[in-house]
Amino acid sequence: MTTVTDAGEELSIAIGHFDGVHKGHQDVIRRAVEAAGNQQRKSAVLTFHPHPKDVLSHGDQYVSCLTPLDAKLERFAELGVDYTFVMKFDQDFANVSPERFVSDVLVPLGVRHAVIGFDFHFGHRGAGDAGMLTSLGSELNITTEVVEPLLLNGKKVSSTYVREALGEGDAELAKYLLGRPYEVNGTVVHGHARGRTIGFPTANIGLTAPYVTPRLGVYAVFAEVGGVTYPAVMNHGMKPTFKDGETAPVMEVHLFDFSGDLYDQTMTVRFHTFLRAERKFDSIDELIAQIGRDRDEARDRLIQADEAALSSTKRPV
Incomplete structure:
Protein backbone atom coordinates (compact mmCIF):
# COMPACT_ATOMS: atom_id res chain seq x y z
CA MET A 1 0.00 0.00 0.00
CA VAL A 157 -24.04 0.20 12.77
CA SER A 158 -21.77 3.12 13.60
CA SER A 159 -18.69 4.16 15.56
CA THR A 160 -21.05 5.57 18.18
CA TYR A 161 -22.80 2.21 18.50
CA VAL A 162 -19.44 0.48 19.02
CA ARG A 163 -18.48 3.03 21.68
CA GLU A 164 -21.80 2.47 23.46
CA ALA A 165 -21.29 -1.30 23.43
CA LEU A 166 -17.81 -0.94 24.92
CA GLY A 167 -19.10 1.51 27.52
CA GLU A 168 -21.55 -1.17 28.65
CA GLY A 169 -18.87 -3.86 28.66
CA ASP A 170 -20.56 -5.71 25.80
CA ALA A 171 -17.45 -7.06 24.11
CA GLU A 172 -19.49 -9.56 22.09
CA LEU A 173 -21.65 -6.84 20.55
CA ALA A 174 -18.57 -4.72 19.81
CA LYS A 175 -17.01 -7.74 18.09
CA TYR A 176 -20.13 -8.25 15.97
CA LEU A 177 -20.25 -4.58 14.93
CA LEU A 178 -16.54 -4.47 14.11
CA GLY A 179 -16.37 -7.89 12.49
CA ARG A 180 -13.42 -8.69 14.78
CA PRO A 181 -12.63 -8.40 18.51
CA TYR A 182 -12.03 -4.90 19.81
CA GLU A 183 -8.33 -4.50 20.54
CA VAL A 184 -5.91 -2.11 22.18
CA ASN A 185 -2.16 -1.96 21.82
CA GLY A 186 0.33 -1.00 24.50
CA THR A 187 3.70 -1.47 26.16
CA VAL A 188 4.17 -3.55 29.31
CA VAL A 189 5.19 -1.14 32.06
CA HIS A 190 6.22 -1.51 35.70
CA GLY A 191 3.44 -1.55 38.27
CA HIS A 192 3.31 -2.38 41.99
CA ALA A 193 4.12 -6.07 41.29
CA ARG A 194 1.47 -7.20 43.79
CA GLY A 195 0.04 -9.76 41.40
CA ARG A 196 3.23 -11.78 41.61
CA THR A 197 3.12 -11.87 45.40
CA ILE A 198 -0.42 -13.30 45.44
CA GLY A 199 0.19 -15.91 42.76
CA PHE A 200 -1.25 -14.08 39.75
CA PRO A 201 1.52 -12.12 38.01
CA THR A 202 0.10 -9.44 35.72
CA ALA A 203 1.37 -7.26 32.91
CA ASN A 204 0.41 -3.61 33.26
CA ILE A 205 -0.38 -2.11 29.87
CA GLY A 206 0.61 1.46 29.00
CA LEU A 207 -1.61 2.24 26.00
CA THR A 208 0.17 3.61 22.94
CA ALA A 209 -2.82 5.68 21.75
CA PRO A 210 -5.90 7.38 23.27
CA TYR A 211 -8.12 4.35 22.79
CA VAL A 212 -11.78 4.18 23.70
CA THR A 213 -11.56 2.09 26.87
CA PRO A 214 -14.33 -0.34 27.83
CA ARG A 215 -16.36 -0.41 31.01
CA LEU A 216 -14.32 -1.02 34.15
CA GLY A 217 -14.28 -4.63 35.20
CA VAL A 218 -12.83 -8.08 34.56
CA TYR A 219 -12.62 -9.54 31.04
CA ALA A 220 -11.63 -12.74 29.32
CA VAL A 221 -9.15 -11.63 26.68
CA PHE A 222 -6.58 -12.86 24.22
CA ALA A 223 -3.15 -11.23 24.60
CA GLU A 224 -0.60 -11.24 21.80
CA VAL A 225 3.05 -10.63 22.58
CA GLY A 226 6.13 -11.57 20.57
CA GLY A 227 3.95 -12.99 17.82
CA VAL A 228 2.31 -15.51 20.19
CA THR A 229 -1.30 -15.28 21.39
CA TYR A 230 -2.17 -16.35 24.93
CA PRO A 231 -5.56 -16.75 26.62
CA ALA A 232 -5.70 -14.36 29.56
CA VAL A 233 -7.85 -12.60 32.13
CA MET A 234 -7.69 -8.84 32.51
CA ASN A 235 -8.76 -6.39 35.19
CA HIS A 236 -9.48 -2.90 33.91
CA GLY A 237 -9.98 -0.67 36.90
CA MET A 238 -8.82 1.32 39.89
CA LYS A 239 -7.68 -1.58 42.17
CA PRO A 240 -9.90 -0.48 45.09
CA THR A 241 -8.86 -3.33 47.38
CA PHE A 242 -5.27 -2.07 47.56
CA LYS A 243 -6.08 1.66 47.94
CA ASP A 244 -3.19 2.62 45.68
CA GLY A 245 -4.57 6.07 45.02
CA GLU A 246 -4.86 5.42 41.29
CA THR A 247 -6.21 8.45 39.42
CA ALA A 248 -6.85 6.61 36.14
CA PRO A 249 -7.92 3.06 35.30
CA VAL A 250 -5.17 0.48 34.89
CA MET A 251 -5.21 -2.53 32.56
CA GLU A 252 -3.60 -5.57 34.23
CA VAL A 253 -3.38 -8.78 32.20
CA HIS A 254 -2.67 -12.24 33.63
CA LEU A 255 -1.52 -14.58 30.85
CA PHE A 256 -2.29 -18.28 31.22
CA ASP A 257 0.54 -20.78 30.83
CA PHE A 258 3.23 -18.13 30.52
CA SER A 259 6.39 -17.42 32.44
CA GLY A 260 9.03 -14.85 31.64
CA ASP A 261 9.80 -11.15 31.54
CA LEU A 262 7.37 -9.00 29.57
CA TYR A 263 8.58 -5.54 30.57
CA ASP A 264 8.91 -3.07 27.69
CA GLN A 265 7.41 -5.52 25.21
CA THR A 266 4.49 -4.59 22.99
CA MET A 267 1.20 -6.34 23.76
CA THR A 268 -2.09 -6.40 21.89
CA VAL A 269 -5.17 -7.17 23.99
CA ARG A 270 -8.33 -8.42 22.27
CA PHE A 271 -11.51 -8.27 24.31
CA HIS A 272 -13.68 -11.39 24.32
CA THR A 273 -16.13 -11.41 27.24
CA PHE A 274 -17.02 -9.19 30.18
CA LEU A 275 -16.97 -11.36 33.31
CA ARG A 276 -17.89 -9.02 36.18
CA ALA A 277 -17.72 -5.48 37.48
CA GLU A 278 -14.74 -4.41 39.56
CA ARG A 279 -15.37 -4.31 43.29
CA LYS A 280 -13.55 -3.88 46.58
CA PHE A 281 -12.84 -6.99 48.66
CA ASP A 282 -12.66 -7.12 52.45
CA SER A 283 -9.42 -9.10 52.48
CA ILE A 284 -6.56 -10.17 50.22
CA ASP A 285 -7.60 -13.83 50.66
CA GLU A 286 -11.08 -13.01 49.37
CA LEU A 287 -9.53 -11.21 46.39
CA ILE A 288 -7.23 -14.18 45.65
CA ALA A 289 -10.18 -16.58 45.71
CA GLN A 290 -12.16 -14.38 43.30
CA ILE A 291 -9.22 -14.00 40.92
CA GLY A 292 -8.98 -17.80 40.82
CA ARG A 293 -12.65 -18.02 39.88
CA ASP A 294 -12.19 -15.30 37.27
CA ARG A 295 -9.23 -17.18 35.78
CA ASP A 296 -11.19 -20.42 35.55
CA GLU A 297 -14.22 -18.75 33.98
CA ALA A 298 -12.07 -16.84 31.51
CA ARG A 299 -10.25 -20.03 30.51
CA ASP A 300 -13.56 -21.82 29.92
CA ARG A 301 -14.95 -18.96 27.86
CA LEU A 302 -11.82 -18.73 25.72
CA ILE A 303 -11.66 -22.49 25.15
CA GLN A 304 -15.25 -22.33 23.92
CA ALA A 305 -14.30 -19.44 21.63
CA ASP A 306 -11.42 -21.43 20.13
CA GLU A 307 -13.64 -24.47 19.61
CA ALA A 308 -16.31 -22.35 17.94
CA ALA A 309 -13.73 -20.75 15.64
CA LEU A 310 -12.34 -24.17 14.74
CA SER A 311 -15.77 -25.68 13.97
CA SER A 312 -16.70 -22.70 11.80
CA THR A 313 -13.70 -23.40 9.54
CA LYS A 314 -14.55 -27.08 9.00
CA ARG A 315 -16.08 -27.99 5.68
CA PRO A 316 -19.31 -29.98 5.83
CA VAL A 317 -18.93 -33.63 4.87
Whole structure:
Protein backbone atom coordinates (compact mmCIF):
# COMPACT_ATOMS: atom_id res chain seq x y z
CA MET A 1 0.00 0.00 0.00
CA THR A 2 1.25 3.46 -0.85
CA THR A 3 -0.03 7.00 -0.54
CA VAL A 4 0.84 8.26 -4.02
CA THR A 5 -0.72 7.13 -7.29
CA ASP A 6 1.18 6.66 -10.51
CA ALA A 7 0.71 9.38 -13.11
CA GLY A 8 -2.47 8.95 -15.09
CA GLU A 9 -4.15 6.40 -12.82
CA GLU A 10 -7.87 6.72 -12.24
CA LEU A 11 -9.33 5.92 -8.85
CA SER A 12 -12.44 4.49 -7.28
CA ILE A 13 -12.26 5.99 -3.80
CA ALA A 14 -14.05 5.55 -0.47
CA ILE A 15 -14.22 8.76 1.58
CA GLY A 16 -14.66 9.05 5.34
CA HIS A 17 -12.98 9.14 8.72
CA PHE A 18 -13.73 5.43 9.32
CA ASP A 19 -12.93 5.25 13.04
CA GLY A 20 -13.22 1.59 13.98
CA VAL A 21 -13.46 0.41 10.35
CA HIS A 22 -16.64 -1.40 11.47
CA LYS A 23 -18.94 -3.44 9.23
CA GLY A 24 -20.71 -0.35 7.91
CA HIS A 25 -17.38 1.21 6.93
CA GLN A 26 -16.31 -2.08 5.39
CA ASP A 27 -19.37 -2.02 3.12
CA VAL A 28 -18.36 1.41 1.82
CA ILE A 29 -14.73 0.43 1.29
CA ARG A 30 -15.54 -2.89 -0.35
CA ARG A 31 -17.84 -1.13 -2.82
CA ALA A 32 -14.96 1.13 -3.84
CA VAL A 33 -12.69 -1.89 -4.26
CA GLU A 34 -15.31 -3.79 -6.26
CA ALA A 35 -16.03 -0.78 -8.47
CA ALA A 36 -12.30 -0.37 -9.13
CA GLY A 37 -12.10 -3.97 -10.28
CA ASN A 38 -15.13 -3.62 -12.53
CA GLN A 39 -13.89 -0.37 -14.02
CA GLN A 40 -10.23 -1.40 -14.33
CA ARG A 41 -9.15 1.34 -11.96
CA LYS A 42 -7.19 1.44 -8.72
CA SER A 43 -9.00 1.44 -5.40
CA ALA A 44 -8.32 4.03 -2.70
CA VAL A 45 -9.45 5.44 0.63
CA LEU A 46 -9.41 9.11 1.55
CA THR A 47 -9.46 9.56 5.32
CA PHE A 48 -8.85 12.43 7.71
CA HIS A 49 -6.52 12.91 10.67
CA PRO A 50 -7.08 13.99 13.36
CA HIS A 51 -10.81 13.44 13.80
CA PRO A 52 -12.73 16.49 12.50
CA LYS A 53 -14.56 16.77 15.83
CA ASP A 54 -11.20 17.13 17.57
CA VAL A 55 -10.56 20.27 15.54
CA LEU A 56 -14.06 21.72 15.51
CA SER A 57 -15.26 20.95 19.05
CA HIS A 58 -13.57 23.99 20.66
CA GLY A 59 -12.54 22.27 23.88
CA ASP A 60 -15.00 19.37 23.94
CA GLN A 61 -12.36 17.17 22.37
CA TYR A 62 -13.10 13.92 20.61
CA VAL A 63 -9.66 12.57 21.37
CA SER A 64 -10.37 8.89 22.03
CA CYS A 65 -10.38 6.49 19.10
CA LEU A 66 -11.41 2.95 18.26
CA THR A 67 -8.59 2.59 15.75
CA PRO A 68 -5.46 4.78 15.76
CA LEU A 69 -4.28 5.83 12.32
CA ASP A 70 -1.76 2.99 11.93
CA ALA A 71 -4.45 0.43 12.79
CA LYS A 72 -6.85 1.99 10.28
CA LEU A 73 -4.23 1.72 7.55
CA GLU A 74 -3.78 -1.97 8.35
CA ARG A 75 -7.54 -2.56 8.13
CA PHE A 76 -7.70 -0.74 4.77
CA ALA A 77 -4.93 -2.93 3.38
CA GLU A 78 -6.71 -6.08 4.59
CA LEU A 79 -9.78 -4.96 2.62
CA GLY A 80 -7.73 -4.86 -0.58
CA VAL A 81 -7.28 -1.10 -0.93
CA ASP A 82 -4.47 -0.08 -3.30
CA TYR A 83 -3.88 3.47 -2.02
CA THR A 84 -4.66 5.43 1.11
CA PHE A 85 -4.62 9.22 1.29
CA VAL A 86 -4.51 10.78 4.76
CA MET A 87 -5.77 14.36 4.67
CA LYS A 88 -4.58 16.54 7.54
CA PHE A 89 -7.72 17.98 9.07
CA ASP A 90 -6.99 21.42 10.47
CA GLN A 91 -8.87 24.70 10.60
CA ASP A 92 -7.71 25.67 7.10
CA PHE A 93 -9.05 22.43 5.67
CA ALA A 94 -12.26 22.83 7.67
CA ASN A 95 -12.85 26.11 5.85
CA VAL A 96 -12.58 24.57 2.37
CA SER A 97 -15.88 24.85 0.51
CA PRO A 98 -17.60 21.74 -0.89
CA GLU A 99 -16.84 22.98 -4.42
CA ARG A 100 -13.12 23.29 -3.67
CA PHE A 101 -13.05 19.90 -1.96
CA VAL A 102 -14.15 18.32 -5.21
CA SER A 103 -12.08 20.46 -7.58
CA ASP A 104 -8.91 20.82 -5.47
CA VAL A 105 -8.80 17.45 -3.70
CA LEU A 106 -10.68 14.79 -5.64
CA VAL A 107 -9.88 15.89 -9.18
CA PRO A 108 -6.08 16.11 -8.68
CA LEU A 109 -6.09 12.62 -7.16
CA GLY A 110 -7.59 11.21 -10.34
CA VAL A 111 -10.90 10.25 -8.73
CA ARG A 112 -13.48 8.99 -11.20
CA HIS A 113 -15.78 7.17 -8.79
CA ALA A 114 -16.49 8.19 -5.19
CA VAL A 115 -18.18 5.92 -2.64
CA ILE A 116 -19.62 7.45 0.53
CA GLY A 117 -21.96 6.58 3.36
CA PHE A 118 -25.49 7.97 3.22
CA ASP A 119 -24.77 10.48 6.00
CA PHE A 120 -21.39 11.71 4.74
CA HIS A 121 -20.88 15.50 4.86
CA PHE A 122 -17.95 17.52 3.59
CA GLY A 123 -16.77 21.08 3.12
CA HIS A 124 -17.12 24.13 5.34
CA ARG A 125 -19.62 23.54 8.16
CA GLY A 126 -20.51 20.20 6.57
CA ALA A 127 -22.48 21.96 3.84
CA GLY A 128 -21.79 19.24 1.30
CA ASP A 129 -23.82 16.03 1.32
CA ALA A 130 -24.39 13.06 -0.98
CA GLY A 131 -26.65 15.02 -3.30
CA MET A 132 -24.15 17.86 -3.65
CA LEU A 133 -21.24 15.49 -4.28
CA THR A 134 -23.29 13.77 -6.98
CA SER A 135 -24.08 17.13 -8.61
CA LEU A 136 -20.58 18.59 -8.37
CA GLY A 137 -18.95 15.36 -9.46
CA SER A 138 -21.14 14.96 -12.53
CA GLU A 139 -19.72 18.20 -13.88
CA LEU A 140 -16.16 16.87 -13.48
CA ASN A 141 -16.58 13.30 -14.75
CA ILE A 142 -16.84 11.83 -11.24
CA THR A 143 -19.63 9.38 -10.46
CA THR A 144 -20.92 9.03 -6.90
CA GLU A 145 -22.20 5.92 -5.17
CA VAL A 146 -24.06 6.22 -1.86
CA VAL A 147 -24.09 3.19 0.45
CA GLU A 148 -27.13 2.82 2.67
CA PRO A 149 -26.66 2.15 6.39
CA LEU A 150 -26.12 -1.33 7.76
CA LEU A 151 -28.72 -1.98 10.48
CA LEU A 152 -28.76 -4.25 13.51
CA ASN A 153 -32.19 -4.59 15.11
CA GLY A 154 -33.20 -1.34 13.44
CA LYS A 155 -30.17 0.58 14.72
CA LYS A 156 -27.42 1.89 12.45
CA VAL A 157 -24.04 0.20 12.77
CA SER A 158 -21.77 3.12 13.60
CA SER A 159 -18.69 4.16 15.56
CA THR A 160 -21.05 5.57 18.18
CA TYR A 161 -22.80 2.21 18.50
CA VAL A 162 -19.44 0.48 19.02
CA ARG A 163 -18.48 3.03 21.68
CA GLU A 164 -21.80 2.47 23.46
CA ALA A 165 -21.29 -1.30 23.43
CA LEU A 166 -17.81 -0.94 24.92
CA GLY A 167 -19.10 1.51 27.52
CA GLU A 168 -21.55 -1.17 28.65
CA GLY A 169 -18.87 -3.86 28.66
CA ASP A 170 -20.56 -5.71 25.80
CA ALA A 171 -17.45 -7.06 24.11
CA GLU A 172 -19.49 -9.56 22.09
CA LEU A 173 -21.65 -6.84 20.55
CA ALA A 174 -18.57 -4.72 19.81
CA LYS A 175 -17.01 -7.74 18.09
CA TYR A 176 -20.13 -8.25 15.97
CA LEU A 177 -20.25 -4.58 14.93
CA LEU A 178 -16.54 -4.47 14.11
CA GLY A 179 -16.37 -7.89 12.49
CA ARG A 180 -13.42 -8.69 14.78
CA PRO A 181 -12.63 -8.40 18.51
CA TYR A 182 -12.03 -4.90 19.81
CA GLU A 183 -8.33 -4.50 20.54
CA VAL A 184 -5.91 -2.11 22.18
CA ASN A 185 -2.16 -1.96 21.82
CA GLY A 186 0.33 -1.00 24.50
CA THR A 187 3.70 -1.47 26.16
CA VAL A 188 4.17 -3.55 29.31
CA VAL A 189 5.19 -1.14 32.06
CA HIS A 190 6.22 -1.51 35.70
CA GLY A 191 3.44 -1.55 38.27
CA HIS A 192 3.31 -2.38 41.99
CA ALA A 193 4.12 -6.07 41.29
CA ARG A 194 1.47 -7.20 43.79
CA GLY A 195 0.04 -9.76 41.40
CA ARG A 196 3.23 -11.78 41.61
CA THR A 197 3.12 -11.87 45.40
CA ILE A 198 -0.42 -13.30 45.44
CA GLY A 199 0.19 -15.91 42.76
CA PHE A 200 -1.25 -14.08 39.75
CA PRO A 201 1.52 -12.12 38.01
CA THR A 202 0.10 -9.44 35.72
CA ALA A 203 1.37 -7.26 32.91
CA ASN A 204 0.41 -3.61 33.26
CA ILE A 205 -0.38 -2.11 29.87
CA GLY A 206 0.61 1.46 29.00
CA LEU A 207 -1.61 2.24 26.00
CA THR A 208 0.17 3.61 22.94
CA ALA A 209 -2.82 5.68 21.75
CA PRO A 210 -5.90 7.38 23.27
CA TYR A 211 -8.12 4.35 22.79
CA VAL A 212 -11.78 4.18 23.70
CA THR A 213 -11.56 2.09 26.87
CA PRO A 214 -14.33 -0.34 27.83
CA ARG A 215 -16.36 -0.41 31.01
CA LEU A 216 -14.32 -1.02 34.15
CA GLY A 217 -14.28 -4.63 35.20
CA VAL A 218 -12.83 -8.08 34.56
CA TYR A 219 -12.62 -9.54 31.04
CA ALA A 220 -11.63 -12.74 29.32
CA VAL A 221 -9.15 -11.63 26.68
CA PHE A 222 -6.58 -12.86 24.22
CA ALA A 223 -3.15 -11.23 24.60
CA GLU A 224 -0.60 -11.24 21.80
CA VAL A 225 3.05 -10.63 22.58
CA GLY A 226 6.13 -11.57 20.57
CA GLY A 227 3.95 -12.99 17.82
CA VAL A 228 2.31 -15.51 20.19
CA THR A 229 -1.30 -15.28 21.39
CA TYR A 230 -2.17 -16.35 24.93
CA PRO A 231 -5.56 -16.75 26.62
CA ALA A 232 -5.70 -14.36 29.56
CA VAL A 233 -7.85 -12.60 32.13
CA MET A 234 -7.69 -8.84 32.51
CA ASN A 235 -8.76 -6.39 35.19
CA HIS A 236 -9.48 -2.90 33.91
CA GLY A 237 -9.98 -0.67 36.90
CA MET A 238 -8.82 1.32 39.89
CA LYS A 239 -7.68 -1.58 42.17
CA PRO A 240 -9.90 -0.48 45.09
CA THR A 241 -8.86 -3.33 47.38
CA PHE A 242 -5.27 -2.07 47.56
CA LYS A 243 -6.08 1.66 47.94
CA ASP A 244 -3.19 2.62 45.68
CA GLY A 245 -4.57 6.07 45.02
CA GLU A 246 -4.86 5.42 41.29
CA THR A 247 -6.21 8.45 39.42
CA ALA A 248 -6.85 6.61 36.14
CA PRO A 249 -7.92 3.06 35.30
CA VAL A 250 -5.17 0.48 34.89
CA MET A 251 -5.21 -2.53 32.56
CA GLU A 252 -3.60 -5.57 34.23
CA VAL A 253 -3.38 -8.78 32.20
CA HIS A 254 -2.67 -12.24 33.63
CA LEU A 255 -1.52 -14.58 30.85
CA PHE A 256 -2.29 -18.28 31.22
CA ASP A 257 0.54 -20.78 30.83
CA PHE A 258 3.23 -18.13 30.52
CA SER A 259 6.39 -17.42 32.44
CA GLY A 260 9.03 -14.85 31.64
CA ASP A 261 9.80 -11.15 31.54
CA LEU A 262 7.37 -9.00 29.57
CA TYR A 263 8.58 -5.54 30.57
CA ASP A 264 8.91 -3.07 27.69
CA GLN A 265 7.41 -5.52 25.21
CA THR A 266 4.49 -4.59 22.99
CA MET A 267 1.20 -6.34 23.76
CA THR A 268 -2.09 -6.40 21.89
CA VAL A 269 -5.17 -7.17 23.99
CA ARG A 270 -8.33 -8.42 22.27
CA PHE A 271 -11.51 -8.27 24.31
CA HIS A 272 -13.68 -11.39 24.32
CA THR A 273 -16.13 -11.41 27.24
CA PHE A 274 -17.02 -9.19 30.18
CA LEU A 275 -16.97 -11.36 33.31
CA ARG A 276 -17.89 -9.02 36.18
CA ALA A 277 -17.72 -5.48 37.48
CA GLU A 278 -14.74 -4.41 39.56
CA ARG A 279 -15.37 -4.31 43.29
CA LYS A 280 -13.55 -3.88 46.58
CA PHE A 281 -12.84 -6.99 48.66
CA ASP A 282 -12.66 -7.12 52.45
CA SER A 283 -9.42 -9.10 52.48
CA ILE A 284 -6.56 -10.17 50.22
CA ASP A 285 -7.60 -13.83 50.66
CA GLU A 286 -11.08 -13.01 49.37
CA LEU A 287 -9.53 -11.21 46.39
CA ILE A 288 -7.23 -14.18 45.65
CA ALA A 289 -10.18 -16.58 45.71
CA GLN A 290 -12.16 -14.38 43.30
CA ILE A 291 -9.22 -14.00 40.92
CA GLY A 292 -8.98 -17.80 40.82
CA ARG A 293 -12.65 -18.02 39.88
CA ASP A 294 -12.19 -15.30 37.27
CA ARG A 295 -9.23 -17.18 35.78
CA ASP A 296 -11.19 -20.42 35.55
CA GLU A 297 -14.22 -18.75 33.98
CA ALA A 298 -12.07 -16.84 31.51
CA ARG A 299 -10.25 -20.03 30.51
CA ASP A 300 -13.56 -21.82 29.92
CA ARG A 301 -14.95 -18.96 27.86
CA LEU A 302 -11.82 -18.73 25.72
CA ILE A 303 -11.66 -22.49 25.15
CA GLN A 304 -15.25 -22.33 23.92
CA ALA A 305 -14.30 -19.44 21.63
CA ASP A 306 -11.42 -21.43 20.13
CA GLU A 307 -13.64 -24.47 19.61
CA ALA A 308 -16.31 -22.35 17.94
CA ALA A 309 -13.73 -20.75 15.64
CA LEU A 310 -12.34 -24.17 14.74
CA SER A 311 -15.77 -25.68 13.97
CA SER A 312 -16.70 -22.70 11.80
CA THR A 313 -13.70 -23.40 9.54
CA LYS A 314 -14.55 -27.08 9.00
CA ARG A 315 -16.08 -27.99 5.68
CA PRO A 316 -19.31 -29.98 5.83
CA VAL A 317 -18.93 -33.63 4.87
